[in-house]
Amino acid sequence: MKRPPLTRIIRELSKLVPFVGPEAQERARGRPFKARLGANESLFGPSPASIRAMAAAAADTWMYADPESQELRDALARHHGVRADNVVIGEGIDGLLGLAVRAAAEPGAAVVTSDGAYPTFNFHVAAQGARLVKVPFRDDKEDLGALLDATRRHDASILYVSNPDNPMGSWWEADDILGLIAELPDGVLLLLDEAYCDTAPPSAIPPIDVSNPQVLRLRTFSKAYGLAGARIGYAVGDAELIAVFDKVRNHYGINRSGQIGALAALIDQPYLTQAVGKIGRARDRIAAIARSNGLCPLPSAANFVTIDCGADGAFARAVLDELLAQDVFARKPGVAPLDRCIRISCGRNEDLAVFESVLPAALSAAREKVHRNS
Amino acid sequence: MKRPPLTRIIRELSKLVPFVGPEAQERARGRPFKARLGANESLFGPSPASIRAMAAAAADTWMYADPESQELRDALARHHGVRADNVVIGEGIDGLLGLAVRAAAEPGAAVVTSDGAYPTFNFHVAAQGARLVKVPFRDDKEDLGALLDATRRHDASILYVSNPDNPMGSWWEADDILGLIAELPDGVLLLLDEAYCDTAPPSAIPPIDVSNPQVLRLRTFSKAYGLAGARIGYAVGDAELIAVFDKVRNHYGINRSGQIGALAALIDQPYLTQAVGKIGRARDRIAAIARSNGLCPLPSAANFVTIDCGADGAFARAVLDELLAQDVFARKPGVAPLDRCIRISCGRNEDLAVFESVLPAALSAAREKVHRNS
Numbered sequence: 001m002k003r004p005p006l007t008r009i010i011r012e013l014s015k016l017v018p019f020v021g022p023e024a025q026e027r028a029r030g031r032p033f034k035a036r037l038g039a040n041e042s043l044f045g046p047s048p049a050s051i052r053a054m055a056a057a058a059a060d061t062w063m064y065a066d067p068e069s070q071e072l073r074d075a076l077a078r079h080h081g082v083r084a085d086n087v088v089i090g091e092g093i094d095g096l097l098g099l100a101v102r103a104a105a106e107p108g109a110a111v112v113t114s115d116g117a118y119p120t121f122n123f124h125v126a127a128q129g130a131r132l133v134k135v136p137f138r139d140d141k142e143d144l145g146a147l148l149d150a151t152r153r154h155d156a157s158i159l160y161v162s163n164p165d166n167p168m169g170s171w172w173e174a175d176d177i178l179g180l181i182a183e184l185p186d187g188v189l190l191l192l193d194e195a196y197c198d199t200a201p202p203s204a205i206p207p208i209d210v211s212n213p214q215v216l217r218l219r220t221f222s223k224a225y226g227l228a229g230a231r232i233g234y235a236v237g238d239a240e241l242i243a244v245f246d247k248v249r250n251h252y253g254i255n256r257s258g259q260i261g262a263l264a265a266l267i268d269q270p271y272l273t274q275a276v277g278k279i280g281r282a283r284d285r286i287a288a289i290a291r292s293n294g295l296c297p298l299p300s301a302a303n304f305v306t307i308d309c310g311a312d313g314a315f316a317r318a319v320l321d322e323l324l325a326q327d328v329f330a331r332k333p334g335v336a337p338l339d340r341c342i343r344i345s346c347g348r349n350e351d352l353a354v355f356e357s358v359l360p361a362a363l364s365a366a367r368e369k370v371h372r373n374s
Numbered sequence: 375m376k377r378p379p380l381t382r383i384i385r386e387l388s389k390l391v392p393f394v395g396p397e398a399q400e401r402a403r404g405r406p407f408k409a410r411l412g413a414n415e416s417l418f419g420p421s422p423a424s425i426r427a428m429a430a431a432a433a434d435t436w437m438y439a440d441p442e443s444q445e446l447r448d449a450l451a452r453h454h455g456v457r458a459d460n461v462v463i464g465e466g467i468d469g470l471l472g473l474a475v476r477a478a479a480e481p482g483a484a485v486v487t488s489d490g491a492y493p494t495f496n497f498h499v500a501a502q503g504a505r506l507v508k509v510p511f512r513d514d515k516e517d518l519g520a521l522l523d524a525t526r527r528h529d530a531s532i533l534y535v536s537n538p539d540n541p542m543g544s545w546w547e548a549d550d551i552l553g554l555i556a557e558l559p560d561g562v563l564l565l566l567d568e569a570y571c572d573t574a575p576p577s578a579i580p581p582i583d584v585s586n587p588q589v590l591r592l593r594t595f596s597k598a599y600g601l602a603g604a605r606i607g608y609a610v611g612d613a614e615l616i617a618v619f620d621k622v623r624n625h626y627g628i629n630r631s632g633q634i635g636a637l638a639a640l641i642d643q644p645y646l647t648q649a650v651g652k653i654g655r656a657r658d659r660i661a662a663i664a665r666s667n668g669l670c671p672l673p674s675a676a677n678f679v680t681i682d683c684g685a686d687g688a689f690a691r692a693v694l695d696e697l698l699a700q701d702v703f704a705r706k707p708g709v710a711p712l713d714r715c716i717r718i719s720c721g722r723n724e725d726l727a728v729f730e731s732v733l734p735a736a737l738s739a740a741r742e743k744v745h746r747n748s
Contacts, residue, residue: 229630255629256603
């Protein structure tokens with residue numbers, strides 16, 4: 001009996017968990033959070049029509065979902081003015097990012113992203129044995145010029161850009177993104193993660209152009225649509241590029257009710273508009289709470305607000321720890337200088353009231369702690 | 375603008391779809407099937423407790439599922455007498471097979487399976503660029519001795535065995551499987567696919583022994599539990615081997631309601647017992663229908679019955695085509711000599727009545743067609 005040796009890439013990979021979930025933290029703490037404001041879920045929930053559709057579909061869970069997701073892809077194609085063969089469905093954007101890396105980056109190839117951007121993307125790059133090139137944020141925004149430079153310099157296979165970005169909530173205007181696309185070196189695949197596009201100013205989102213085989217637009221039902229638990233993301237792009245996913249995807253990986261719920265949510269655009277309005281008001285309220293505590297909220301186009309705590313990463317870490325201790329689940333950027341911030345997801349009034357009530361004491365305690373340690 | 379080149383492995387891979395779904399066939403036909411007996415789903419459905427739990431969870435779909443699946447893993451650990459760190463959850467056995475291949479087979483490495491066994495496994499091996507070695511079935515069973523020989527001869531990284539097997543429904547006794555395990559060459563990973571274990575004679579299923587790092591037991595809620603659409607499979611094995619999945623899996627890939635539904639289904643063992651009883655009676659009825667039409671049903675330990683149509687693959691294909699034309703969704707093995715058969719999933723009396731009513735005409739039409747062409 002001898003342990004299987006595993007592949008070289010996997011053997012050399014340290015154990016990485018992209019995000020510890022709130023449930024794991026609750027188990028460790030021994031008590032539940034009072035406000036779940038850390039994972040950029042939508043506390044406003046999905047469309048009631050979507051909830052009804054999923055509940056009604058529960059009894060039919062004995063059937064596999066249509067592995068071609070035809071109805072949902074047809075509806076998304078109509079929604080975006082493309083064809084169904086320009087759309088592929090995956091288990092969240094996370095799943096699609098993994099497949100894209102696998103299909104387009106050889107082990108050892110360079111893949112460019114921003115330092116402090118999406119850890120799950122980095123996780124997939126590591127598991128492929130590709131080489132991550134990280135470009136610093138600039139003024140709390142992904143630095144498009146420097147990202148392009150790095151892509152050229154390292155002869156990268158993939159460039160990852162999110163707009164609006166996570167974890168800062170900053171964004172570029174559509175023209176800036178179009179400028180980036182125009183300058184893409186031949187053969188580079190741009191993964192444009194638009195998880196947060198539904199809450200962004202329309203001027204920030206370029207029209208979808210499936211004629212460019214170098215650009216994949218990644219969207220999700222997890223954020224503004226309020227269906228994080230359904231795990232339905234999708235990519236839109238050139239049909240030949242989209243067809244590549246059929247070579248690597250788990251054809252029967254999509255939950256049947258989730259697929260049905262996403263379709264119902266897509267059809268209910270009035271609800272989405274309402275939800276986006278609520279998210280906008282929640283952003284304003286989070287910003288107001290931050291300001292009234294002497295902190296500086298960053299402008300956000302996403303369903304969260306990132307708050308500059310006005311000092312270094314250790315201080316922001318202390319603030320976050322105090323919030324967690326006071327039963328507010330939140331997260332923070334991990335990389336300097338972004339790590340001076342904490343990140344609060346948009347929530348209902350009652351959720352934000354919990355945050356508002358504990359923030360002053362959390363700040364005092366953090367100041368004391370940092371003072372004590374200095 | 376130049377198309378991204380893709381990796382060598384993916385570029386050279388022909389487009390493969392493991393299984394065309396019944397929905398795609400219905401779209402092509404322009405009308406629905408009357409009996410859905412092709413995908414080995416459970417037409418008896420999941421436990422009512424599971425349906426209620428999923429329906430109740432629909433409104434909470436705004437939350438991601440616990441990425442550690444702790445409650446479900448704890449319950450499975452209790453169920454199997456192992457620890458939670460001996461269990462990993464995936465998007466069906468399909469998803470876990472893909473991850474296992476990725477972690478344990480280098481591109482170019484040999485991977486052994488039976489010729490005509492699970493196409494989805496072969497699909498994952500191809501996408502990894504590993505080399506598939508196929509061993510013929512013997513007497514309609516996976517040939518354990520020949521599989522071991524091939525594993526040794528090709529210095530294989532992985533051996534795939536299913537028990538009971540699909541598509542024949544045949545099985546080995548636990549002692550035979552334990553004999554195979556005892557003879558495994560050092561370092562080979564045995565993927566023991568037990569999707570159909572719940573409907574097998576207990577004597578066919580060896581006790582789970584997580585002390586052997588070479589054996590991964592793969593289970594699912596898709597078959598006897600009736601939750602194919604939930605996409606919840608799991609693997610049980612040595613904790614260090616199970617931990618490897620954390621390096622490659624989509625941590626947020628599991629649908630929240632599906633996870634809740636699986637837990638409720640696991641708890642409702644009395645319902646499982648009932649469902650297994652119904653599946654057993656359905657097997658008997660399918661066998662009786664086959665015999666009364668002069669065909670030979672193979673013994674089955676799974677939730678389907680494979681029927682020898684008594685001639686060659688072309689004849690069985692003609693029978694299947696007639697069944698499909700008569701609105702019965704069924705499938706058939708693709709590889710000779712298994713391809714002389716058709717495969718009928720267990721269903722309710724009304725589903726099997728549709729099959730029974732159209733089979734005689736399907737057989738006559740197939741005989742005529744084959745006669746005409748000869």
